[in-house]
Amino acid sequence: PLFQNTPKSAQVTLRMLMLPLLLLCASVGAWGSGEAQKLQALHCPPCERIHCSTRRALRLQCKGGVTTGVCGCCPVCAKTEGESCGGTWDHLGKCDEGLVCSLCARACTRAPVCVCVCVCVCVCVMEGLVCSSPLWQPHRPSGFVKSPLSETKLTGDTFELYCDVVGNPTPEIQWWYSEINRADSFRQLWDGARKRRVSISTAYGVNSVSVLGVTRLTLDDAGTYECRASNDPRRNDLHQNPATTWIRAQATVTVLQSEWSV
Numbered sequence: 385p386l387f388q389n390t391p392k393s394a395q396v397t398l399r400m401l402m403l404p405l406l407l408l409c410a411s412v413g414a415w416g417s418g419e420a421q422k423l424q425a426l427h428c429p430p431c432e433r434i435h436c437s438t439r440r441a442l443r444l445q446c447k448g449g450v451t452t453g454v455c456g457c458c459p460v461c462a463k464t465e466g467e468s469c470g471g472t473w474d475h476l477g478k479c480d481e482g483l484v485c486s487l488c489a490r491a492c493t494r495a496p497v498c499v500c501v502c503v504c505v506c507v508c509v510m511e512g513l514v515c516s517s518p519l520w521q522p523h524r525p526s527g528f529v530k531s532p533l534s535e536t537k538l539t540g541d542t543f544e545l546y547c548d549v550v551g552n553p554t555p556e557i558q559w560w561y562s563e564i565n566r567a568d569s570f571r572q573l574w575d576g577a578r579k580r581r582v583s584i585s586t587a588y589g590v591n592s593v594s595v596l597g598v599t600r601l602t603l604d605d606a607g608t609y610e611c612r613a614s615n616d617p618r619r620n621d622l623h624q625n626p627a628t629t630w631i632r633a634q635a636t637v638t639v640l641q642s643e644w645s646v
Contacts, residue, residue, distance in 0.1 A: 426473050428455035442585050442595065448480035449589025462590055463500045470498040481552070481590045526551035526613045529591060531633035537601055538642035545596045545635055547611035555615040557586055557594040562608045564636075570610065578605075598637075606639040 428434075436458035444450060446461035453460045454473050462480035463469045469477045469485040479485050479500035486501045532545035549555045559573040573596065575584040586594040592613065598605055616629040 426454070428457070431455070431457035434458060442587050442593070446589060449591070450587060450593060451478045451480075451590055459593070465500050467500055468498065469500050481554075524550075524552040524615075526555040526615050526631050528611075528613070528631065528633050532596070532609060532611050532635035534636040534638075536638040536640065538640050539601055539603060540642055540644070541601050541639075542597065542599045543601065543637060545609055545611070545637075547594045547596075547613070547633065549592045549611075549613040549631075550590070551592075551613075551615040553615050554588050554590075555592045555613040556619065557592050558612045558630075559584055559594070559596045560610040560612060562610070564607050567608075570608075573609075601639050603639050603641065606637055608634050608636055610634045 434455065434457045440459050444459065444461050448464040449462045450459050451462040452458065454475055460477070463477040463483070463485075464480055465483055467477065469479050474485075476498075483500040485498045526549050528548070529550050530546060530548040532547055535543050535545075537543050545559075547557060547559075549557060560570045561573050562568075562570040573582055573584065576582065578598070581599045583597040583599075584594065585597075586592065594611065596609065596611075611633045612630045613632075614630040619629040621629075
């Protein structure tokens with residue numbers, strides 16, 4: 385239990401103090417040399433104008449999970465326990481799932497910036513940081529952050545579909561395919577299918593991020609591609625109705641005959 389060895393009166397006081405301490409972390413980066421600096425407005429172009437590779441999240445090799453940068457577009461590594469975080473617009477980074485950017489930890493450790501600690505109310509004891517057990521994290525159903533978009537390609541081309549899902553616990557992602565106008569013909573896709581023309585790369589962190597790619601397109605590759613995601617513990621139970629345990633997002637890929645491949 386929280387504050388097992390802490391007097392009851394101190395528990396109430398610490399809980400009251402924790403919220404403003406956490407909120408102050410968002411503004412720590414705006415202060416320097418003890419004087420407040422004038423905040424500049426944050427101007428971000430639309431995400432489609434920021435050229436972030438869909439595969440960047442897979443190449444980051446993060447110690448923890450993956451989150452987004454200041455503008456909320458490009459994937460970056462989430463900060464892990466003990467790493468700096470917060471600042472104006474979170475320019476020092478966002479904490480991984482299960483961690484919180486804490487000013488209390490900054491005060492205890494005498495760090496120059498806020499740092500990521502367990503999701504708890506922290507207590508300074510002997511100039512150290514003592515955390516109670518992490519707060520219970522409720523189950524959050526899966527939800528799409530980004531869904532795959534329909535595309536039109538020529539034979540011989542390559543396409544990539546991107547799927548980003550959030551939930552607690554981290555959702556599983558699968559890719560499925562159906563021929564055009566054949567909703568009853570869905571079958572699961574695997575990495576290396578279609579004579580190794582299909583590639584599936586998935587990273588699991590704070591979010592689940594998956595990229596489906598198909599190379600050297602043929603007319604038979606046209607159809608409906610579906611990203612399915614679920615964190616329901618019953619999702620792979622054959623006795624359950626899949627419609628109640630998996631969320632789905634579809635994209636239609638149209639493949640036209642290229643005059644160069646005739």
